[in-house]
Amino acid sequence: MSECTLAEDNAGRFTAKTLHGPGGSGGVAPPGGPLLELSGVTMRFGGVTAIDDLSLKIPPQKVVGLIGPNGAGKTTVFNVVTGFYQPQEGRLEFEGQPLAGLPPQKICALGIARTFQNIRLFAGGTVLDNVMVGCHVRRKARWWMAPLCLPVFLREEKSIKEKSYALLERVGLARAAREKANSLPYGAQRRLEIARALATEPSFLLLDEPAAGMNPQESEDLMHFIAKIREEFNLSILMIEHDMKVVMGVCSHIWVLDYGRLIAEGGPEEIRNNPWVITAYLGRPAEGGPHSA
C-alpha cells in the first residue's frame, strides 16, 4: 500500500503508476513502520537537480536495492542519508527521528553505516586497525584517560580489540589482521570495508556498489556474504549495484532512479519486466522497431 503513494508522488517525465499494477507483489509492508523514510527529498547543485522529490521507505530487516543508470543520483541519495549533503527540500526520518541538519558522525552514532564506491580504507593502518576505528563511535572512555592508564580505558581498549578481531573472523579476514589494509586483494578490501562499517553497530547499512570490479565468482560469494551478514547482524541493507545478477539475487525490493527521479519500484521480477526501467537503461525503442519487454 505504501508503494501506491510513492508512485503517485512521482510527477514528471515518467508520470506513471507503472510501478505496481494490480498484481504488484507488495511484500514489503513493514510491521511497525519503516526503518528509514524519505519523503519529498530534493537535492540541487546549482541548476542541476540530482534528486527530485524522492520518497521511499526502507523496511527493517531486509536487503533492498537502489539501481539506475550512471548519474541517476544514487550515490547522492547515500550522501544525503549519511549527512554529507543537506537536501533543500523534504524530510528524512530514521527510526522515527528526523535526520535534518545532523553531521555524518552523529548519523553514524544513530546506527547508519556505509561503504564507498571507491574503497576508502585507512591505508596507513593494519586490517585490525581499520575495524578498530569503526568501534570508536561506541566507546565511552575519553582520550585523556589513555595517558592516565585508567582501568576503564584499558578494559575498553581490550574489548575493542577483541570485538574487532571477532568481526574479522566473521568476515573471514582474521588471518590478515596484522597486514596493511591496502595490501589486501580487491575483494578482501571490500569485505574489510563492510566489516569496518559493521563495527559501528549499525541497524542500517548502505553499500555503494559492493560488487564493482568483481568477477562472477567473487560477486556470487558477495551475494551470500551480504545475505549472511543481514541475517547475523540483524540489520537492513540498502545497496547500490550495477550487477543485475547480484541485485536480483539478494534484494527483496528495488527502487529505480533515473535523472534523480524514482521511475519504478517493486520486487526483482517486476523491475526486470518494467518497460520504464528498460527504457531508462537501454533507451527508447526505435519507431516501429522490435521491442522486447
Add this chain to the structure above:
Amino acid sequence: MKAANPSPISEPHALRNRLSTLGSAALLFLGIWWAGHNLDGYQTRLLNLVAVNAILALSLNFIYGFSGMFSLGHAGFMAIGAYVSALCILTPAQKEMIWLLEPIYEPLAEFMTPFVVSVFLGGLAAALTSLVIALPVMRLGGDYLGIATLGFAEIIRVLFTNLAPITNGAIGLRGIPPYADAWWNYAWLLATLFVILSLLKSNFGNVLKSIRDDEIAARTMGIDTTAYRTMAFCVGGFFAGVGGALMGSLVTTIEPKMFNFQYTFNILLIVVAGGLGSVTGSVVGAAVITILLEWLRIIEYPMDFGFIRIPGIPGMRMVIFSVVLMLIIIFRREGLLGNREFSWNAFYDFFGSLKKRPDVHLGHLLRFLRLVKKLLAGGQP
C-alpha cells in the same frame, strides 16, 4: 568461533618488552649520571639539546605526522612556553633588575613556582593558546593550515616584542635560572614519550591516523574529526610549550627574535628527516641532526690541505646542511625511518638472528658504533 583466540590480538612477549622498556629507562638515567661526571660542559649541552629537540620534534610529529595537520606555528607555541615558564622561575629580585625600561605588570612581580610546575604551566599556556587558534583554523586543510599557523607564530612574536610589561619587549629575558639539566630534560622527554605513545598505541591513535588518511571515511565512521584534530593540535601545542620552557631555561636568555620561522623550520627538518609518523624517527632524528649540526661546525673553521687553504666561512654548515636535506628529500622522501617504529620484538629477533649469523650482523653493528663514535667526537671543535 565466537571465542576469539586471544593470542592474535595480545602482543607477544608483553612482559619481557615492558621489563625491557623499564630497564632501558633505568639505563638512560644511569647514562645521565655517568655523563654528569665525565662529560664537559659542551658535550652536556649537546646532550640536553638532543632531549629538548626530541620533545619539540615529537610534538610536531604528533600534529603533522600522525594527525596530518601541516602546522608551522611551533615557534609560537615554544615562545609562549618559554616566556610563561621563565616568568614563573625568575626571582622577584631578578625581575626588578630586568624590567628597567617599563615596570613589570604588578601581579607577576612576586609570582614564583617550582621548576616542574613552571614548565607544566608553560605547556598549559601553549595548549590553551592552540585551543583558541584551533577554533578558527581547524576548518582549513593542507597548506592553508600551514600558512595560518605560520601567521599565528608571527603574531605571537610581534605581540611579545610589544608587550613590554609582561615580556620586557625586544630586550628579552636574561639570567633565567638554568634549572633544565639533563635530569629534567630527559625526564620530560620520557614523560612526552609516554603520553604520546599511550595515545598513539590506543584506539585514539588509530582514530587520529584515520582522520589523516581519509577524513570523509573517518566522519562516516562516526568520528568527530574537528574535535579530534583540535585535541591533537592542543596536545602537540602543550609539548611544544614544554620544549620551549626547557629551552628557555637551558639557554638562560630568551628574546622574541629567537622564536622566528627558522626555529620552526629546524624542528620540521628533524621530523621530516627522522620520518613523518614515526616516534622513533623523531627521537633518532633529533639526536642525529642536533649532533650533525654541531659536527658541521668544523667546516666553518679555516682549513689547510697543504696545497690549498680555505678560510673559515661562517654559515657554511647551513649550506651543507641544506644540501643534505635536499638529498634526503630527493632520495629518501620518507625520512630515515619512514613510519616504522622501534619494537622490542624486532630488537630481540635481531639478536636472535645475530646468534645464527654473527659475522654479518657484527659487521653492521661495529660499523654503526664507529659512526656514532665519529659523530660524537667530531662535535668537539
